[in-house]
Amino acid sequence: MPAPRSTVPVTLGAEFYDRPVVEVARDLIGCVVRHGQTSGMIVETEAYHQTEPACHAFTGLSARTRTLFGPPAHAYVYLSYGIHELLNAVCEPEGTGAAVLIRALEPLTGLELMARRRRLPETRVRELCSGPGKLAQALGVGLVHNGCDLTAGPLTIEPRVPDAPSPAVSASTRIGITKAVELPWRFCAAGSGHLSKPAVRPIAGR
């Protein structure tokens, strides 16, 4: 059992999330998601906003989207394809439906527990959190966390380490959707080996 290094937990405050969702998606790259003893650095995100049809909030307020329209800095967790639970961070002011989908992490702590939850050998680190369904399973995040305050725990997101260099971030189109496919609202840490799929480099010119 590793002892905690600090007695004061540092998490991103609500003001971080109370901004345009695309900015938050970009700025979350390099931040750290923590749940219990498991944590990982965010290397891939996507932004979703009520004004575009790929967002669950596009159709308006409902039982499902209540969290999305709620206050920022809360978790929006929903079931995808009846199997996978996907973790989002609600953004923008209360009343606006917007969230960042956390799509991939570089595992940092609790790898043994992650591997157990993922039913994988601990050697296969790249497969622990390289996808939105995978990382939720690895962190032990589920529907029960829908609506959780990300500034209060037990599920939190921490800022980037201050003395670490700012990560190079690439923007590209979102994955796995059929509507508003043209928006470049997917953000990846350049060169990361823990992405759900390789980042597509935009082709200059043409």
Next chain:
DNA sequence: CATGGGATTGACT
């Protein structure tokens, strides 16, 4: 109340 569609993953050809 019945139906159908996913912000995915893993197994298989």
Next chain:
DNA sequence: GTCAATCCCATGC
């Protein structure tokens, strides 16, 4: 490369 699993919820009768 293809495809099924599985269930919440939005939609429509």
